[in-house]
């Protein structure tokens with residue numbers, strides 16, 4: 001193949017151990033871009049576009065893709081769900097796009113290649129190391145026969161960092177970082193596809209830090225160490241045949257990142273196996289304290305308990321138990337659950353519950369609810385409870401079949417009895433959430449989120465332009481979202497919708513404030529409202545300029 005233009009189509013991916021749906025960019029995209037640069041292609045010869053850009057301008061972009069010699073489609077395995085920032089490419093989209101492309105060679109890359117799905121319309125399925133196949137196309141060289149996968153990935157990660165500047169969200173983009181590939185457990189959980197990965201590795205510290213240095217020098221400020229199955233086991237030590245967290249390595253990772261990206265605004269993570277914490281409590285506590293010293297607040301470690309039903313855990317070979325998970329929640333609350341100066345907890349556990357698993361029975365939901373209630377009773381903090389249904393692998397036998405109504409009632413219960421009380425605990429009224437980016441404006445409300453791991457959805461009264469960035473103080477709670485008002489909130493310049501949203505103000509009082517001359521302090525506000533309202537509630541929420 002002669003040296004000509006390649007297009008990378010970012011179909012986004014949302015995997016248990018990697019996220020690439022905007023505002024995230026997956027490492028797969030960056031490695032592929034790096035491979036092409038390494039193969040000698042000039043920047044102008046590599047095109048990059050996202051599936052959403054393609055959807056918005058199909059005919060023109062189809063022609064652009066047709067001009068390429070090769071099109072690399074990067075896709076994941078997840079069935080598209082509800083997304084605010086972008087929607088992953090579907091199988092139908094891949095098929096219809098490749099059928100219309102005709103002349104360029106279409107290479108399918110990303111986690112989709114391990115899914116067992118057959119997509120006949122593509123010309124080639126890429127190697128597990130993103131970029132390796134297309135590199136070989138342009139150099140006739142199979143690099144994996146010369147170099148270790150870690151060397152390849154570290155090299156392409158640096159070279160490919162520049163593609164972030166082509167992403168439509170840049171610079172408001174979270175760079176998902178990979179620390180290692182594969183699950184360290186010898187036997188995998190029955191429902192998990194992690195075991196299908198043939199190439200596994202742990203990246204070098206220098207490689208990850210060098211990549212962050214490059215990303216940072218290009219203007220990236222948001223990072224998540226999200227691409228691994230258990231961050232505590234990155235370059236773990238072996239102790240009596242078992243892997244045990246290595247505090248020195250994790251410390252070097254975090255301090256190294258801080259050093260090369262001194263102006264970073266987000267440093268978050270994803271995925272810790274609660275059993276690792278419970279099995280090595282002291283070492284884990286040490287590592288968690290250290291992470292909290294170097295991360296940015298609002299960080300979450302998703303715990304894959306999956307089920308609090310022992311029968312389900314056993315049937316699926318899940319390596320944790322409800323007791324171990326509870327112990328891990330307690331340890332994390334103690335080590336890293338403290339708040340920063342804005343009132344946001346530094347690092348909290350998240351909890352994944354999976355349904356449709358082998359061994360499930362009628363009482364499984366009850367056992368899960370009981371476990372969640374115990375967290376509330378123990379006065380612990382958990383930032384996010386993710387309840388989902390299993391995306392069954394081929395040949396996987398699912399368990400008890402809940403009716404839609406049963407599942408809805410169960411989720412409603414979790415929302416009312418767990419999620420809302422927990423949100424009130426995690427984000428007490430007045431908590432300051434910085435740099436909220438508006439993603440949608442609907443009716444009288446704007447919806448936004450921060451750039452970070454599992455960011456809370458924030459509804460702010462009043463219409464705002466998509467993309468606007470501002471700080472918000474929490475004033476109220478939904479089940480999985482909070483309501484906030486902009487900070488600083490100048491009472492004398494606020495619109496009616498914003499005034500109405502203040503706690504306990506309502507329409508009539510909002511109108512009085514709106515019509516009043518400049519109010520200079522809480523005493524005057526008291527007079528304007530005829531002493532009908534407890535103005536103390538607003539002491540930390542409003543200013544009077």
Ligand code: SF4
Pocket residue numbers: 183184185187188189192193194195229273304318319
């Ligand atoms: S612990 Fe289980 S679910 Fe998690 S990555 Fe390993 S095999 Fe998959």
